[in-house]
Amino acid sequence: MKKFDVIFSILCGILVAELINNFYGFSLGIFGWILFLILPAASILCLQLVENIGKKYLFVFQAGKHVLVGVFATIVDLKSFLFLAWIFPQLYLLSSIIIKTFSFILAIIIKYVGNKFWTFQKNEEGVSKKEFTKFLITNLIGLTIDVLVFYFLTKVISPQFGVLFVIWEKLSVLISAVLAGIWNFCGDKFFVFKK
Template sequence: MENKNKDYKIAIIAGIVTVLFAWPSLKNIQVGGLYLRLSLFVVVPVLWVFGLWLGKTLSRWLAFLEQFAKFVVVGFLNTAIDFGVLNLLSILTGLTSGFLIGGVNVPGFTLAAVNSYFWNKFWVFSHKRLPGEKVQYNDFFTFALVVIIGIFINGGIVILLTTYVNPLFDLNPERWLNVAKASATVLSLIWNFAGFKFLVFKK
């Protein structure tokens, strides 16, 4: 019971931090007013807790779903960090396309990746350590390799869509940048989950 409650508390914290980092993105694409954004500090943590509860419940039949639910919570947090830093830098530099946007994309992705390592190691893919067992970080090199490949996948798609594909649906450059980033995030998320589960945090 204690571990379950701990998981839900972690999900609440992840939800609050997710909203904090999502703020620059919402501002840059001009979505929602102040009250809507403030309401997310309640809505998102509740959704994360519900998703985690659902994953734990369904794990009675499919064991991996609890782990996947945690991964999704962390994934949204990392996505918020990634998008938030990208949009903040886009606001500050005025860049929304071109090869330079690839460089602007790197800090957020890197910060999200480092954040991802610790959340995944100690929460999503964690295992119970024996008394006196020290935390090992010898998986960090493999993690870094997976992340570097993810950076190229993510950055390449962002550059491709913002530079060589005209915005669809009459979207402005700021919103099209976020559409491109969302597309890149989906593909890199698939790569990261596979890489983390089978290469980095394998048991």
């Protein structure tokens, strides 16, 4: 495994541990600290596993890398959403959809760079207008999926199962990002970065 793979895996594991530790707004105590040890190691082990399988089935290795890029971008999506809502509370009160759109756009940029140059190894080609246009189309559809799912979960069906709105909203951000991520992987693999 390359040095970058290890470092990026560790970073993703740490960020996921941090996300879990702060998700409910209270400390998880010793369990939270254990996550900071377990998740980076698990991330490295999983990437090593998909790399080994990917020697025979490249798609598996690409999917594993795509998941890591997606996890990283999803955390950036969530954290930038929360940050923008904190920085611009009036805008948040007006429409959380606007803030969600900006956080998603930032995540798109991260996904493009990560998937083009790391997941699909398209280093030799640079950025072409045709490829970038395909990427934008794919991700605009992904943005539509992301925002519509977020809107549906937060405005149409509202919190379910007695979950507080603040938690429901965070779950909605994550669910919408995952569904958009599935679309984006298929688009990236079979439309944007196909060889």
